[in-house]
């Protein structure tokens with residue numbers, strides 16, 4: 001992890017006391033890749049890593065993710081930067097260890113998904129794209145099942161996507177055309193704002209705002225129309241991306 005990120009954390013902690021109350025403790029348990037236990041005030045506190053979702057233990061790479069986390073933090077003293085409690089009473093937090101952030105290392109290694117439903121962290125988004133492109137870890141599989149789908153079971157996996165139809169769509173969502181890239185400073189944000197999602201079953205791709213954008217099988221990610229089309233996908237008739 002870059003030094004400036006750590007410095008930024010330090011600045012936040014020093015300048016805005018109370019907003020972030022980091023603490024440290026020994027990691028005494030690893031439930032899976034994204035859930036660990038850390039000693040805090042004399043007892044073990046369950047920590048759910050912020051912004052990511054690791055494959056479940058029954059999924060491919062679930063055990064690898066757990067092993068990776070274990071190797072990084074088990075038995076060691078970690079820094080905990082808490083955000084909130086989740087509905088299971090776990091502390092949602094970033095974990096720092098030896099100058100690294102555990103969630104970032106997991107995504108970088110292809111052992112975790114950026115949990116987009118709960119996180120708009122651009123670093124995690126970029127690292128996931130990069131891991132996908134490098135086909136590392138779980139991305140070696142061309143169509144890995146997101147853990148949040150896995151947990152809900154595959155039974156409704158086919159119910160939510162449009163079927164190709166000969167009749168014209170009843171509603172048309174018109175999206176503004178992607179803005180041209182202006183300066184290097186804004187490239188990353190603009191690129192990220194026009195990510196397309198491709199359905200790996202139907203090979204149709206959707207733009208942000210489409211009702212099918214986050215469909216079950218829409219796990220392919222493209223940063224441009226060209227990239228999607230070159231990969232053999234065709235634009236959705238509903239959102240006309």
Ligand SMILES: [Zn+2]
Nearest residue numbers: 206210236239
């Ligand atoms: Zn669409």
